[in-house]
Amino acid sequence: MKNALITGINGQDGSFLAELLLEKGYNVYGILRRKSVVDYGNVEHIKDKINFIYADMTDVVSLINAMKISQADEVYNLAAQSFVATSWEQPILTANIDALGVTNILEAIRFVNPKCRFYQASTSEMFGKVQAIPQDENTPFYPRSPYGVAKLYGHWITKNYRESFGLFTCSGILFNHEGERRGKEFVTRKITDTVARIKLGVADVLELGNLDAKRDWGHSKDYVKAMWLMLQQDEPDDYVVATGETRTVREFVKIAFEKVGIKIEFSGEGVDEVGKDESGRVLVKVNPKFFRPAEVELLIGSPAKAEEKLGWKREISFDEMVERMIEKDLYLVGREIALAGKKN
Numbered sequence: 001m002k003n004a005l006i007t008g009i010n011g012q013d014g015s016f017l018a019e020l021l022l023e024k025g026y027n028v029y030g031i032l033r034r035k036s037v038v039d040y041g042n043v044e045h046i047k048d049k050i051n052f053i054y055a056d057m058t059d060v061v062s063l064i065n066a067m068k069i070s071q072a073d074e075v076y077n078l079a080a081q082s083f084v085a086t087s088w089e090q091p092i093l094t095a096n097i098d099a100l101g102v103t104n105i106l107e108a109i110r111f112v113n114p115k116c117r118f119y120q121a122s123t124s125e126m127f128g129k130v131q132a133i134p135q136d137e138n139t140p141f142y143p144r145s146p147y148g149v150a151k152l153y154g155h156w157i158t159k160n161y162r163e164s165f166g167l168f169t170c171s172g173i174l175f176n177h178e179g180e181r182r183g184k185e186f187v188t189r190k191i192t193d194t195v196a197r198i199k200l201g202v203a204d205v206l207e208l209g210n211l212d213a214k215r216d217w218g219h220s221k222d223y224v225k226a227m228w229l230m231l232q233q234d235e236p237d238d239y240v241v242a243t244g245e246t247r248t249v250r251e252f253v254k255i256a257f258e259k260v261g262i263k264i265e266f267s268g269e270g271v272d273e274v275g276k277d278e279s280g281r282v283l284v285k286v287n288p289k290f291f292r293p294a295e296v297e298l299l300i301g302s303p304a305k306a307e308e309k310l311g312w313k314r315e316i317s318f319d320e321m322v323e324r325m326i327e328k329d330l331y332l333v334g335r336e337i338a339l340a341g342k343k344n
């Protein structure tokens with residue numbers, strides 16, 4: 001039985017990866033941060049099967065301790081301040097976690113068990129102002145946010161420890177991946193949650209920022225399989241994981257509303273653009289509050305290397321992903337309404 005240590009286990013990807021590794025018979029260890037209220041987040045449903053260790057990416061001693069306790073054969077570093085918008089508000093914290101935190105965990109591995117294999121959660125945000133279309137493993141980086149810059153450090157230090165010390169380290173350059181467990185501040189989940197609220201009569205309007213931004217959106221459950229595959233290869237390497245399709249935020253909005261039987265037409269331009277239903281009711285507005293100081297306008301990745309060398313293939317289509325998210329949000333909002341009714 002192999003031991004796996006997952007940082008960021010209670011996040012979106014951590015939860016799907018924990019399920020995958022449990023299915024494969026791993027002993028799963030997961031790092032949690034101490035909070036005033038105990039919160040298992042997305043792994044609440046499997047918490048009895050996971051060995052939790054309290055640690056923090058900014059505290060190398062706690063990571064050495066986690067390595068000793070877990071005796072990990074594989075470490076998946078998923079912990080991050082992962083919300084791009086917040087990285088302008090908390091750039092130092094973002095760098096401490098997303099950049100130096102990677103060095104902390106690599107040093108912990110080097111100190112406790114240099115044979116341990118390591119996965120780093122790199123990101124398409126490193127491509128930022130894209131230098132080629134589609135983006136692949138050879139595309140030059142040009143990050144556009146403190147998050148992207150911090151992740152680029154994490155990416156290079158992962159490569160550097162492979163080349164300097166012979167550690168088995170891999171970076172997965174993952175494009176956006178979403179799902180029912182996505183945080184509600186990210187645009188896809190914000191849309192599906194608000195669409196469900198509008199459908200069920202507890203919200204009036206969806207306010208968004210840049211509707212023109214294009215993203216390559218896949219499902220998290222598919223993407224964690226690629227993480228595992230990378231660590232099962234004979235040689236460590238870096239891989240892009242993407243769908244090869246791109247859509248605007250506006251297109252995502254239209255499709256999400258269609259799933260609940262509402263047809264949206266957009267009209268107007270810039271901050272005056274609105275989305276109306278067939279009766280003319282305004283359901284979507286632009287709010288400049290959600291614009292970013294610098295934007296990543298277009299992402300579309302080529303998964304060719306991952307498909308060829310890892311045998312990875314996505315199974316959940318874009319349409320199925322939106323469907324799953326909408327269904328789950330209709331259920332969750334419905335339950336919230338029912339509970340509120342009982343209290344009154």
Ligand code: NAP
Pocket residue numbers: 007008009010011012013014031032033041055056057058077078079080081082083097121122123124173174175176177178183
């Ligand atoms: P997520 O849901 O935001 O999860 C992030 C996790 O990191 C949470 O468990 C969080 O714990 C933990 N964390 C944050 N700061 C920490 C710290 N100082 N010490 C220990 N743990 C800390 O993110 P995700 O979507 O699952 O993404 C997983 C990883 O992939 C992240 O590194 C992200 O940057 C990267 N990535 C994501 C995507 C995507 O589209 N989802 C694409 C490319 C790369 P708390 O609950 O305590 O905050």
Ligand code: F7E
Pocket residue numbers: 082083084085123124125174175176177185186187188190207208209210211213214215249290291292295296
């Ligand atoms: O934004 C635009 C926004 O916050 C997507 C993280 O997982 O993927 C994620 O980063 C796009 C941007 O994700 C709103 O301006 C418009 O262009 O959902 P997001 P992200 O910034 O792409 C990468 C790969 C990661 O690595 C990150 O960790 O949507 N947008 N209106 C909006 N975005 C948000 N959040 N909210 C809006 O109202």
